[in-house]
Amino acid sequence: MQSQDRKIQPPQPNSETKAFWDAAAAGKLMIGKCTACGRVHYYPRAICPHCLSDKTELQQASGNGTIYTYSVMRRAPVPYAIAYVTLQEGVSMMTNIVDCDLDKIKIGQAVRLVFKPSDGGPPVPMFTPV
Amino acid sequence: MSIKGKAYIAGIYEHPTRKADDKSLAQLHAESAKGALEDAGLTRADVDGYFCAGDAPGLGPLSMADYLGLKLRHMDSTDSGGSSYIIHVGHAAEAIAAGKCSVALITLAGRPRSEGQATGTAQRAAGGNAPDVQFENPYGPATANMYAMCAMRHMHQYGTTSEQLAWIKVAASHHAQHNPHAMLRNVVTVKDVVNSPMIADPLHRLDCCVISDGGGAIIVASPEVARSLKRPKVKILGAAEAPKHQMAGHVDLTYSGAVWSGPAAFTEAGVKPADIKYASIYDSFTITVLMQIEDLGFCEKGQGGRFVSDGNLISGTGKLPFNTDGGGLCNNHPANRGGLTKVVEAVRQLRGEAHPAVQVKNCDLAIAHGTGGSLGTRHGAATVIMERE
Numbered sequence: 361m362q363s364q365d366r367k368i369q370p371p372q373p374n375s376e377t378k379a380f381w382d383a384a385a386a387g388k389l390m391i392g393k394c395t396a397c398g399r400v401h402y403y404p405r406a407i408c409p410h411c412l413s414d415k416t417e418l419q420q421a422s423g424n425g426t427i428y429t430y431s432v433m434r435r436a437p438v439p440y441a442i443a444y445v446t447l448q449e450g451v452s453m454m455t456n457i458v459d460c461d462l463d464k465i466k467i468g469q470a471v472r473l474v475f476k477p478s479d480g481g482p483p484v485p486m487f488t489p490v
Numbered sequence: 491m492s493i494k495g496k497a498y499i500a501g502i503y504e505h506p507t508r509k510a511d512d513k514s515l516a517q518l519h520a521e522s523a524k525g526a527l528e529d530a531g532l533t534r535a536d537v538d539g540y541f542c543a544g545d546a547p548g549l550g551p552l553s554m555a556d557y558l559g560l561k562l563r564h565m566d567s568t569d570s571g572g573s574s575y576i577i578h579v580g581h582a583a584e585a586i587a588a589g590k591c592s593v594a595l596i597t598l599a600g601r602p603r604s605e606g607q608a609t610g611t612a613q614r615a616a617g618g619n620a621p622d623v624q625f626e627n628p629y630g631p632a633t634a635n636m637y638a639m640c641a642m643r644h645m646h647q648y649g650t651t652s653e654q655l656a657w658i659k660v661a662a663s664h665h666a667q668h669n670p671h672a673m674l675r676n677v678v679t680v681k682d683v684v685n686s687p688m689i690a691d692p693l694h695r696l697d698c699c700v701i702s703d704g705g706g707a708i709i710v711a712s713p714e715v716a717r718s719l720k721r722p723k724v725k726i727l728g729a730a731e732a733p734k735h736q737m738a739g740h741v742d743l744t745y746s747g748a749v750w751s752g753p754a755a756f757t758e759a760g761v762k763p764a765d766i767k768y769a770s771i772y773d774s775f776t777i778t779v780l781m782q783i784e785d786l787g788f789c790e791k792g793q794g795g796r797f798v799s800d801g802n803l804i805s806g807t808g809k810l811p812f813n814t815d816g817g818g819l820c821n822n823h824p825a826n827r828g829g830l831t832k833v834v835e836a837v838r839q840l841r842g843e844a845h846p847a848v849q850v851k852n853c854d855l856a857i858a859h860g861t862g863g864s865l866g867t868r869h870g871a872a873t874v875i876m877e878r879e
Contacts (some may be wrong), residue, residue: 369616402739403625429743431638432691433630435611442635444741451739451780456629459797469648484628
């Protein structure tokens with residue numbers, strides 16, 4: 361079953377997340393990086409979830425990853441694949457797998473970043489098989 | 491301080507309704523409260539502690555204390571979704587042990603069926619200030635596909651199969667046939683489950699719990715109060731709770747918070763999984779049961795599929811009789827929250843008041859365990875271990 365476009369609920373950025381979504385609008389996926397403990401995290405936060413430091417910043421991700429797990433929602437007006445993708449940088453994020461045959465998605469499959477428009481908000485990061 | 495032996499479950503009630511078109515939410519809470527008090531042989535005036543979660547109307551304890559006319563000296567509205575009421579039992583025991591109350595009332599009720607909620611497949615509504623919302627809602631997280639992602643990973647990592655998951659539903663249906671209140675009373679086969687429509691790969695329709703209206707209530711009482719009552723005595727031996735989340739992006743969906751709440755509760759109770767005669771295990775989906783059984787230590791991690799197969803969860807034939815009321819998979823899932831009814835059926839078993847066809851012989855030690863929130867994102871695990879005195 362080939363994936364189709366569906367209406368994407370728009371993210372509602374706030375003061376803490378505006379920079380992430382501004383970067384998304386520029387075609388960049390950012391992850392959280394803490395300069396105090398050196399570790400990365402996702403979703404990005406002002407306060408590091410590893411050490412509670414406020415010395416966090418955004419770091420651009422390569423956009424390469426692998427599928428950690430997924431599920432095709434069949435009981436929906438437009439079936440879609442939800443997934444966790446583990447980025448090359450080591451963190452996993454919830455996402456959709458798009459622009460592919462939904463019946464051929466596999467755990468462990470290599471994927472790359474694409475952006476899809478949301479319904480009136482910034483574009484959202486998704487992934488497609490390499 | 492341990493709660494071991496410092497509180498008893500004195501009253502239980504499961505509301506018989508499965509579709510409550512003609513009742514209000516507060517009314518269902520109140521009818522459940524009344525039922526549990528009558529079961530215990532107590533009156534409203536005896537209640538000095540009240541516990542409820544996010545399903546209660548208005549400001550929870552305030553609105554319900556007002557509706558019920560309660561005079562309280564302790565209240566708690568801890569909300570971890572469907573497992574809240576298992577946490578409440580532990581918290582009530584703590585409050586009683588600390589002298590903060592002596593008769594605690596816990597209520598649950600909801601009308602998702604009357605309200606036409608597509609509980610499992612509807613995407614989360616927009617809005618809200620939870621920090622995860624903007625990073626998740628665009629991708630269409632519902633309930634079913636979150637648990638489905640756990641199942642998919644479990645299958646990948648451990649070789650678990652759809653047929654093994656189906657055995658969990660088969661066992662629940664064997665029990666539900668004896669429960670006149672159960673929504674689904676037909677015994678099903680593994681084939682029925684795997685041939686039912688796919689909802690979210692790899693979970694089929696019959697891997698999912700029912701959507702029902704209903705409610706329930708529990709009375710937790712001090713040893714002094716419990717001794718004064720005529721009902722069989724169910725002593726609380728141990729209780730524990732633990733949240734599990736995405737760990738800053740280091741996501742691991744192969745286990746649940748039961749890996750923490752289980753051992754803590756077993757240690758407090760001073761018993762082992764092998765000692766348990768009956769288990770109430772939250773069954774929002776078949777995969778929920780399988781993962782929790784592993785994480786509680788009833789079998790090795792990854793061996794849950796083998797453990798639940800071939801009727802091993804069926805009372806009378808299996809090694810670990812579970813959810814003998816039919817559970818969420820067949821009986822009910824009031825308010826989309828199955829934790830309270832897990833405690834209720836465990837107490838029935840310990841009292842010897844389960845349906846004779848599913849009553850476990852010499853049932854003197856039972857566990858009730860639940861997962862609330864979502865196994866695929868963040869959830870609260872809660873465990874309580876109880877003994878017939």
